[in-house]
Amino acid sequence: xxxxxxxxxxxxxxxxxxxxxxxxxxxxxxxxxxxxxxxxxxxxxxxxxxxxxxxxxxxxxxxxxxxxxxxxxxxxxxxxxxxxxxxxxxxxxxxxxxxxxxxxxxxxxxxxxxxxxxxxxxxxxxxxxxxxxxxxxxxxxxxxxxxxxxxxxxxxxxxxxxxxxxxxxxxxxxxxxxxxxxxxxxxxxxxxxxxxxxxxxxxxxxxxxxxxxxxxxxxxxxxxxxxxxxxxxxxxxxxxxxxxxxxxxxxxxxxxxxxxxxxxxxxxxxxxxxxxxxxxxxxxxxxxxxxxxxxxxxxxxxxxxxxxxxxxxxxxxxxxxxxxxxxxxxxxxxxxxxxxxxxxxxxxxxxxxxxxxxxxxxxxxxxxxxxxxx
Amino acid sequence: xxxxxxxxxxxxxxxxxxxxxxxxxxxxxxxxxxxxxxxxxxxxxxxxxxxxxxxxxxxxxxxxxxxxxxxxxxxxxxxxxxxxxxxxxxxxxxxxxxxxxxxxxxxxxxxxxxxxxxxxxxxxxxxxxxxxxxxxxxxxxxxxxxxxxxxxxxxxxxxxxxxxxxxxxxxxxxxxxxxxxxxxxxxxxxxxxxxxxxxxxxxxxxxxxxxxxxxxxxxxxxxxxxxxxxxxxxxxxxxxxxxxxxxxxxxxxxxxxxxxxxxxxxxxxxxxxxxxxxxxxxxxxxxxxxxxxxxxxxxxxxxxxxxxxxxxxxxxxxxxxxxxxxxxxxxxxxxxxxxxxxxxxxxxxxxxxxxxxxxxxxxxxxxxxxxxxxxxxxxxxxxxxxxxxxxxxxxxxxxxxxxxxxxxxxxxxxxxxxxxxxxxxxxxxxxxxxxxxxxxxxxxxxxxxxxxxxxxxxxxxxxxxxxxxxxxxxxxxxx
Numbered sequence: 001x002x003x004x005x006x007x008x009x010x011x012x013x014x015x016x017x018x019x020x021x022x023x024x025x026x027x028x029x030x031x032x033x034x035x036x037x038x039x040x041x042x043x044x045x046x047x048x049x050x051x052x053x054x055x056x057x058x059x060x061x062x063x064x065x066x067x068x069x070x071x072x073x074x075x076x077x078x079x080x081x082x083x084x085x086x087x088x089x090x091x092x093x094x095x096x097x098x099x100x101x102x103x104x105x106x107x108x109x110x111x112x113x114x115x116x117x118x119x120x121x122x123x124x125x126x127x128x129x130x131x132x133x134x135x136x137x138x139x140x141x142x143x144x145x146x147x148x149x150x151x152x153x154x155x156x157x158x159x160x161x162x163x164x165x166x167x168x169x170x171x172x173x174x175x176x177x178x179x180x181x182x183x184x185x186x187x188x189x190x191x192x193x194x195x196x197x198x199x200x201x202x203x204x205x206x207x208x209x210x211x212x213x214x215x216x217x218x219x220x221x222x223x224x225x226x227x228x229x230x231x232x233x234x235x236x237x238x239x240x241x242x243x244x245x246x247x248x249x250x251x252x253x254x255x256x257x258x259x260x261x262x263x264x265x266x267x268x269x270x271x272x273x274x275x276x277x278x279x280x281x282x283x284x285x286x287x288x289x290x291x292x293x294x295x296x297x298x299x300x301x302x303x304x305x306x307x308x309x310x311x312x313x314x315x316x317x318x319x320x321x322x323x324x325x326x327x328x329x330x331x332x333x334x335x336x337x338x339x340x341x342x343x344x345x346x347x348x349x350x351x352x353x354x355x356x357x358x359x360x361x362x363x364x365x366x367x368x369x370x371x372x373x374x
Numbered sequence: 375x376x377x378x379x380x381x382x383x384x385x386x387x388x389x390x391x392x393x394x395x396x397x398x399x400x401x402x403x404x405x406x407x408x409x410x411x412x413x414x415x416x417x418x419x420x421x422x423x424x425x426x427x428x429x430x431x432x433x434x435x436x437x438x439x440x441x442x443x444x445x446x447x448x449x450x451x452x453x454x455x456x457x458x459x460x461x462x463x464x465x466x467x468x469x470x471x472x473x474x475x476x477x478x479x480x481x482x483x484x485x486x487x488x489x490x491x492x493x494x495x496x497x498x499x500x501x502x503x504x505x506x507x508x509x510x511x512x513x514x515x516x517x518x519x520x521x522x523x524x525x526x527x528x529x530x531x532x533x534x535x536x537x538x539x540x541x542x543x544x545x546x547x548x549x550x551x552x553x554x555x556x557x558x559x560x561x562x563x564x565x566x567x568x569x570x571x572x573x574x575x576x577x578x579x580x581x582x583x584x585x586x587x588x589x590x591x592x593x594x595x596x597x598x599x600x601x602x603x604x605x606x607x608x609x610x611x612x613x614x615x616x617x618x619x620x621x622x623x624x625x626x627x628x629x630x631x632x633x634x635x636x637x638x639x640x641x642x643x644x645x646x647x648x649x650x651x652x653x654x655x656x657x658x659x660x661x662x663x664x665x666x667x668x669x670x671x672x673x674x675x676x677x678x679x680x681x682x683x684x685x686x687x688x689x690x691x692x693x694x695x696x697x698x699x700x701x702x703x704x705x706x707x708x709x710x711x712x713x714x715x716x717x718x719x720x721x722x723x724x725x726x727x728x729x730x731x732x733x734x735x736x737x738x739x740x741x742x743x744x745x746x747x748x749x750x751x752x753x754x755x756x757x758x759x760x761x762x763x764x765x766x767x768x769x770x771x772x773x774x775x776x777x778x779x780x781x782x783x784x785x786x787x788x789x790x791x792x793x794x795x796x797x798x799x800x801x802x803x804x805x806x807x808x809x810x811x812x813x814x815x816x817x818x819x820x821x822x823x824x825x826x827x828x829x830x831x832x833x834x835x836x837x838x839x840x841x842x843x844x845x846x847x848x849x850x851x852x853x
Contacts, residue, residue, distance in 0.1 A: 052622035053728040053758070075628055104570065115570060117578060118547045133820045134813070139725040140757035141544060141797035143533045143582050144805070144812055145839060146821040150546065150578020154571060171628035194488045200511070200599045202666065229670035282567040284488050305569050327572035347573050350562035354827060355574045361823040373573055 003039040007124065007132060007163040010043065014161065015130030020370045023157035025061060025096030029085045029103055030332060031156060031343075033369045040098055043163055048138065051076060055121065055138050056169050060098025060162040067097055071169055079170035080116050081107030081260075087270045089332055098162040104154030107264035108205040108222070111197065111302040117153035119168045125152060125160035128363025138166040151358075157369040159362040173224040177234045178205075178250045178259055181219040181241050186210065186300070187287045189219040192244045193303040194283065196221045199240065201233040207263040210298040219245075220259060268299050269310045275333040277317045279307040281326035293320045316341055344373055375422055375463070375778075375803050378837050378849065380470035384450050388427055391448060391472070395430060398440030403478070405429040414455065414473040418520075419463040419804060421774055426453065426467035433478040435553055435561060435591040442589065443559030445472055451833050452557070454585035456528025457499065459520040461721055462802025464532060464584050468837060474589060476527045482506045483592060491550055491567055493594045496527035500534075503595060512597045515542035518798070519710065530590050533582030535798035537706075538663075540756040541632040542598070544798065546581040551594035554580060554587075557829045567594060579824065584800050585835040587828035604632065604665035606702045607675060609682045610656035610689040614638060617658035618731035620685045621755045624662070625728070627681060629674050634756035635661040635706050638735065641713065641750035641763070642705070648712035651705030654689040660755065661706055709752040710763070716748075717765040720777050724788030725797035728758045737787055738762055745780040747773075759797035760788065786811050801839045809841055818844055 002021075004010035014021070020035030040061040048057040051074040058067060064082065071077050082105040084095060099105070101123070106115040122136030135148035152159060181192055189208040196203045205222030212218030221241065223233045238247050250256055262268070269276055274296055281289055286304030293315065299308040309317065314337055317328050327345035330338055347355060352374065359373070360366070392406050405411055406428045416423040427450070432438045445452055451471040458465050467473050476497035484493040487510055494503055500521040503514040517536035518524055524534070530552065535544040542548070551565030565577040580587055611617040621634055637645070637659045646653050653659060660682075664674040675692065682690055693699035705712075713719050726734050735751060742749040742764075753761040762784055766777035785795045785805065789812045795805045809818060818840060825832065825848075832849050 050727065050729055052626040054625060055727065074626075104575070106570075110569065114543060114547050117575060118543060127820065131816050131820075134817050135820070137792070137794050137812075139727060139793050139797070141535050141539065141725045141754075141759045142794045143535075143544075143798055143800050144794045144796050145801060145809060145818070146824055147533065147546065147578055147582045148820060148824070150575045150581075151824075153578070154575050159574075171625075171630060174628070197490065198487055198512075198599055200602050200667075202601070225666075226670060226673040228673050229667055232667050232669045280568045280570050280572070282489050284486075302569060325566045326568040345572050348563065350556075350560060351564060351573070351576060354562070354576060357827040358574060358824065361827060362820070 001037040001039055003042050005042045007043065007126065010161060010163060011126045011130045011132050013038070014126055014128065017367065020367045023161050023369050025099035025102070026093045028089070028091040028093050028095045029099060030089045030091065031372065033372055035367070035370065038161065040096065040161065046070060047164070054169050055166065057138055057164065057166045058097050059164050060096065062097045064095045064097055064100060075172050076169045077172045078119070078167065079109055079113045080119050081109040081264055082116060083107050083264050088266050088276060097165055101153055101162055101165050102155065102157050108207060108260055108301050111206060111305065112202070112204045117150050120149050120153050120165060121168055122166035123149050123152045123162055124164040125162045127160040128365055128368050133160065136166065140168060156372055158359055158373050161368065175227050175230045176222060176224040176253065176256045177230050178256050179221045179234060179237045179241055180248045180250060181245045182216060182248070184208070184217055184219050184245050186290055188244060189217065189300065190284065190287050190304045192219050192241055193221070195240060196237060197303045199237065201237055205260055205263070206303040208300040209268055211268065220263070222256070222260060263299065263301055266299050266308045268297050269308065272296065272310060274310045275313050275315060275337065276331045277309045277311065278329045278331045279309065279317070279326065281305060281307065281324065285324065289321060289324065293317060313337070318345060346374065376842060377424065377468055377803070378842065380468055384470040385427065387448055387450070391428065391450060394444045395441060398444065399430055399432060399437055403431045403433065403437070405431070414467060414475070417458040417460040417463060417465040419461055419466065419802065421768065422463055422466055422803065424467050424469055426471050426473040427469060429473040429475060431475045431478050435555060438474065438555045438589055438591050439559045439561055441474060442555055442557055446558050446831065446833060449831065449833065451836050453835050454527065454531065454589050456497065456525030456531065457523050459524040460528060460532065460800065460802055462796070462800045462804040464800050464802040464838060466803055476525060476591065479591060486567070487512065489567055490597055491594050492597050493592060494526060496530065496590045496593055497525050500524050500526060500529055507597050511600045513600050514595055514597055515548050516545050526593050526595070527590055530581050530593060531583065531585045532798070532800035535759065537633045537635060537754060539754065540634065541630060546578055548596045549577060549581055549593060550596055552577065552580060552590045553592035555589045555591060557588070557831065557834050565594065584802065584839050586825055586839060587834065601665040602667045603671060604663055605671050605675065605693050606661050606663040606699050607678060607693070608689070608691040608702045609660045609662065609687045610654040611658045611685065612656055612688055614658045614735045615732040616685050617660055620660065620682055621731070622728060623681045624678055625756065627677060629677055631662045631664045631674070631678070631756065633661070633663040634754070636751070636753050636755035637706065637709065638751040640748060641709055641752045644712040644716055644750060645705040645709050648715050649704055649708040651701055653705050656688045661702055706752065713750050713763045713765065718768045719763045719765050720781055722760065722762050722781050722784055723797045723799045724760050724785045724793055724795055726758045726760060726788050726791050726793035728755070730791040730793070731755065731758070734760065734787060734791060738784055741780055741783055745776055747777055747780055758793065782808055803838055806839060807841050815844070822848065
């Protein structure tokens with residue numbers, strides 16, 4: 001294992017190596033590649049935090065928990081709500097901010113405020129040739145040259161090893177509440193979420209569990225903001241959604257927090273056997289797609305635009321879907337299944353050709369997380 | 375501003391090009407008479423002009439593909455053009471280029487309220503995207519000040535922002551998918567109605583690439599339900615520092631207004647003389663807008679007013695009705711026009727960390743005195759996106775050059791304090807040569823490698839974004 005202490009040392013390491021490298025931060029997200037492990041954990045620390053500019057800059061190996069604790073002191077947060085994969089994957093260790101960015105890891109609030117990539121203001125990274133590259137910066141609006149910041153988010157270490165990231169942070173709202181609709185079918189749940197998301201009530205979470213508490217389906221709509229406003233919107237949404245099924249309202253802060261942590265981390269699948277797939281689709285197509293396979297449990301997030309499926313081991317969901325407007329990622333399965341099916345959905349030819357050529361330019365020797373993305 | 379000399383080989387192929395393009399385009403979509411090509415000689419950076427070799431106005435993706443394929447074969451540069459409103463010279467032609475205008479491609483292809491998106495042809499204007507979904511109380515969030523005229527194609531090329539970005543983000547945060555034609559004519563689909571990319575985020579890469587990676591012909595855009603209401607307040611202060619501190623305190627207090635606009639005294643005076651919005655005569659003026667349900671507006675405004683009053687404003691004015699709200703916005707919206715009445719102006723858009731606002735404004739005043747050119751500042755304060763307007767006289771020899779030198783100094787200042795050269799207008803030709811003030815050669819090399827992948831011959835909008843010296847080898851290798 002290699003664990004460089006500085007960006008310069010990391011650059012030297014990459015330049016000198018002739019072996020493939022498995023780039024890892026906290027290694028909590030189930031990404032395993034062949035080659036020597038390259039641990040970014042020593043590149044840690046928050047280098048700048050300006051609460052009144054809503055900006056935070058941290059070294060890539062900084063623990064997410066450390067960043068969240070620092071933000072909490074100022075009543076702020078990472079609004080894109082990055083998922084913690086440990087419960088779902090049974091992994092241990094500490095998630096790093098570099099891993100969050102490399103995987104473009106987002107949570108339920110993605111539907112309203114955007115994904116990790118939308119909060120990423122700047123990056124520094126070392127490419128596969130050992131060159132230190134920066135892009136973007138630390139300001140909110142920046143169109144100076146090409147946006148490699150977005151390209152790096154979600155590139156899973158295949159274009160370069162992140163060394164530093166700048167993020168836009170947001171104020172934590174005063175209050176949050178959740179409207180729960182009970183007993184809806186998947187079709188009706190999708191309708192209910194759509195009604196909530198097309199309302200003017202600023203919904204920051206819309207999820208459905210096929211088996212929630214007491215194994216009954218439950219649809220959940222989150223609202224956040226100032227007290228009076230949350231109360232007003234909760235009332236309006238309860239009235240509208242009440243026409244679709246029995247409604248309850250959760251206003252206890254701890255309980256609301258637990259509900260959405262559960263959705264974010266897909267707690268419904270924790271400690272349950274089976275393969276886990278993550279499907280990104282047009283929200284209204286969720287019921288149709290869900291009808292194409294047998295699932296032990298389903299979690300719908302992003303108003304239906306994100307489906308988590310717990311299925312029998314070895315199931316090839318992509319084969320069952322055929323061509324559709326979206327993609328399916330195999331998040332948890334045996335090594336054999338991942339090797340056979342591939343973690344990521346193969347891309348259409350034109351896009352695949354461009355992506356391959358980009359990886360070749362940034363990592364000409366093909367040594368960074370080789371083979372992970374195609 | 376230097377532009378590369380035209381490729382004589384390309385100029386000599388004009389007749390062949392016309393003949394071949396007429397095979398893939400309707401007759402009226404091919405413009406080659408000199409009197410007519412002159413229409414396309416500049417964009418909104420009108421100090422620079424050069425008629426193109428030809429202009430084409432395709433109306434389908436297939437026609438665009440046909441044009442690009444032919445130009446790729448003949449080695450003819452393409453300059454894509456939306457509505458020609460670029461302030462950075464993004465659509466400035468060279469004499470050996472074909473202008474590819476998407477203005478005829480302005481259809482709405484699909485509206486899907488349930489999934490909250492609209493799909494349009496890229497020549498559609500920004501405001502008319504909202505126009506297409508307004509009947510159901512939806513809107514498209516990015517709102518550049520040229521939104522009445524500017525096209526979605528240009529918005530995507532420049533990753534355009536606007537006054538309300540503080541809450542809703544810029545174009546890249548509201549773009550779900552594109553149909554794009556590559557320089558060799560291949561049509562690719564990137565993204566779609568789903569939310570995240572399957573592999574590398576090519577959509578994020580294309581957005582803001584200034585028409586250098588491909589020609590976007592269709593776009594899937596996120597639409598949002600309109601909030602129940604919105605209301606601005608106007609606050610005047612007798613110092614820029616205090617106004618800047620007020621902005622900081624508001625953001626830190628956890629309120630996130632949809633817009634925080636800032637005007638300084640020269641701008642306030644000019645707009646007052648021009649549009650008579652009834653602004654107080656003070657050093658700095660803030661317009662802060664919040665939105666939501668009535669309860670939410672009340673609650674946010676109460677907090678904002680409390681913070682604003684703590685800093686002893688010379689005036690605090692809350693809009694009581696739509697008419698008063700319109701009056702508060704009137705001056706801000708006519709600020710550019712007002713400055714234009716005084717003289718020619720150059721508008722910059724460097725962005726800085728909000729905390730550096732007072733220092734940067736002070737330095738700009740000093741630069742204004744050094745150069746002897748007046749400057750007015752009007753900008754999006756919440757996100758640090760400055761808009762210094764430098765006044766000059768185009769008819770005075772040397773004034774434009776002086777103005778450009780001063781503009782460059784201001785942009786270097788923005789970079790120096792931790793900001794960037796451009797927050798929403800793009801690099802174009804205007805800031806091309808300053809790129810090395812913000813980036814190391816290796817950083818630019820990484821960006822140019824991306825262009826190598828998408829456009830190996832460097833035919834798409836070639837003389838933009840990168841310093842001419844930095845891109846020279848690539849551009850000449852292609853010839």
